[in-house]
Amino acid sequence: MNKKVMTIIIAALIVVVLVIGGFMLFGRSRSVGLDSSIENKDGGVGKTTLDSDRVLVVYFSETGNTQKLAQEIYEQVGGDIRRIEPVKPYPTGQELFDYTKEERDNNERPEFKDLNINLDDYDYIFVGYPMWWYTLPMMMYTFFDIYDFSGKTIIPFNTHEGSFDGGTYETIKEFEPNATVLDGLPIRGGDMSKDQTDTVKEWLKGLGLDEKN
Numbered sequence: 001m002n003k004k005v006m007t008i009i010i011a012a013l014i015v016v017v018l019v020i021g022g023f024m025l026f027g028r029s030r031s032v033g034l035d036s037s038i039e040n041k042d043g044g045v046g047k048t049t050l051d052s053d054r055v056l057v058v059y060f061s062e063t064g065n066t067q068k069l070a071q072e073i074y075e076q077v078g079g080d081i082r083r084i085e086p087v088k089p090y091p092t093g094q095e096l097f098d099y100t101k102e103e104r105d106n107n108e109r110p111e112f113k114d115l116n117i118n119l120d121d122y123d124y125i126f127v128g129y130p131m132w133w134y135t136l137p138m139m140m141y142t143f144f145d146i147y148d149f150s151g152k153t154i155i156p157f158n159t160h161e162g163s164f165d166g167g168t169y170e171t172i173k174e175f176e177p178n179a180t181v182l183d184g185l186p187i188r189g190g191d192m193s194k195d196q197t198d199t200v201k202e203w204l205k206g207l208g209l210d211e212k213n
């Protein structure tokens with residue numbers, strides 16, 4: 001092997017080491033769906049970069065199903081996660097049904113504890129909730145009253161026992177006309193005892209928001 005070839009091989013090795021080192025150093029920059037070219041539903045091609053530093057997963061969950069889904073999404077997209085917790089705890093069992101029906105019939109706005117977030121810090125907000133009485137829990141009405149999502153992207157998800165999203169994604173669009181609301185993910189609460197990793201993965205892919213690298 002002559003000197004010239006040796007020099008080329010050594011130079012190539014240095015480049016490989018630098019590239020791998022760079023990935024190891026910056027691999028935790030928590031960038032998601034790196035500039036993935038995606039095919040939009042209308043046939044156009046879009047480019048979506050989801051920087052997980054700008055991602056928030058926020059959810060309300062009374063009996064844990066939506067929480068499981070929120071955790072799965074969070075594991076795949078990164079960012080921050082917050083649970084919406086009522087100031088006044090809800091009753092359990094049958095009482096929960098009676099209490100929340102009245103809450104909905106009276107169009108109440110139950111308070112929730114401080115989420116300790118500044119929405120300015122986020123561009124992509126995954127918002128999760130269970131179906132309650134064919135709509136969002138009134139706690140979520142409070143949530144959308146308080147926060148202004150203008151210019152943000154909302155990605156809804158919910159659990160249910162038969163209503164799917166029950167038109168709530170459209171309701172969110174009406175609440176937040178100046179936000180972009182992407183296609184949501186409804187999963188049956190009973191199915192949250194099974195692994196939903198792939199379902200979430202496929203959904204995110206369909207939105208052009210790949211999971212955390």
Ligand SMILES: Cc1cc2nc3c(=O)[nH]c(=O)nc-3n(C[C@H](O)[C@H](O)[C@H](O)COP(=O)(O)O)c2cc1C
Nearest residue numbers: 061062063064065066130133134159161162163189
């Ligand atoms: C008060 C109440 C009302 C509900 N209303 C509906 C409904 O209208 N449609 C539906 O599909 N499921 C309904 N469900 C089922 C929940 O949406 C489902 O169990 C969900 O997974 C609960 O989520 P969580 O465990 O995160 O609280 C209701 C459950 C409760 C407790």
